[in-house]
Amino acid sequence: MSAPLDGITVLDLTRVLSGPYCTMLLADMGARVIKIERPGAGDDTRAWGPPFLGAESAYFLSINRNKESVTLDFKRPEGRALLDRLVAKSDVLVENFRPGTLTKLGLDYEGLSGKFPRLVYCSISGFGQTGPRSKEAGYDAVMQGEGGLMSITGSADGPPYRLGVAIADIVTGMFAAQGIALALFARERTGRGQHVDIGMLDSVAALLTYQAAIYFTSGVVPKRMGNRHPTIVPYQPFPASDGDVVLAVGNDDQWRRFCAAAGLDALGADERYATNRARVARYDELVPILERRFRELTRAEWIARLSAAGVPCGSVRDIGEVFADPQLGARGMIAGVEHATLGTLRLLGLPMKLSMTPGAVRTAPPTLGQHTAAVLTRDLGLSETDLGRLASQHVI
8 A cells, every 4th residue: 555645745955864864754654755955965964974885875875765866056046946846846845954044045934835835844953943042053962962861871970971873863853754744634634734843952852751850840950870760770781791681670570570580589578679669769789789690690591581580671782783683674674775876775674664554665865866857857847958058057
């Protein structure tokens, strides 16, 4: 069956990560995404490496599948005219320029919505389109700091840490895709598009969930706690003899089952640790006991024991170990697709599994301008002569 967003055309004016991640999610679910790139340069991430595969950066390849690449300088009059014609054929426009940049070109929501009232226009920026900081640029590392994530990540006595992936960019892209889908759903009822305003700081703040609730309810500012959970014990990695095991005891019944499986019957019968509240209060005395016991067995031995007892656990795996897991293969989380210049390319699959209208990895990330001629001739009716002239003028 067709994918959920079949028939939806997205004009993608974004670059780097938050915007391209958003439009990739839309493309995965069937939307046609036309990615507008700068002639001769393209998306900044095309140059981010190593590693590179041929002329393509691994970074760019990771977030631009299922898209068409059109090179177009829309700051030039002819380029702008072509862009307007593409907007007229689009359901969605996504941009992640600094607020005010596209206003100067008449390409902001206010400049387009009167002429294209059904257009869903999504703006992604560091601080959103309103507020005293709206004109500031937003970068992932800065947002992880400004949004509080760094203050709660890392050892209690060490420096703040950035997460190992660009989580601020990624979650912003996810919220943007969700906002666009909701706006398209609303358009079915109202007949009108709307402005979807997504700020990175807002998106990061939304991740704080229970940490924010701790602050709101107690007035206590959460601090870095290493791998310790602020409200659940034991809920962290422990060192086995050959690596680390993650233990996630979420309730008191699991605690008793853990103690029995670990050969810690006396600990399981000790009333001082019988409830989660008591274990949180006695963290400093309890965890060293568990650490000593975990070092006596291997990761595999611990996982076998704990899994058999129904205790949530896992091993701390490197990226190679993750993608060697047959579970990910069975779930289609490693996809193969043919690239225009690189041959078969491995990419991540789709985490959303829809039973009746599934998405798919259909096409590889495009080379720079791979679809310029096809889009401008098929969609806008330009001739080969037109294309040659525009190319000679560096408009495309």
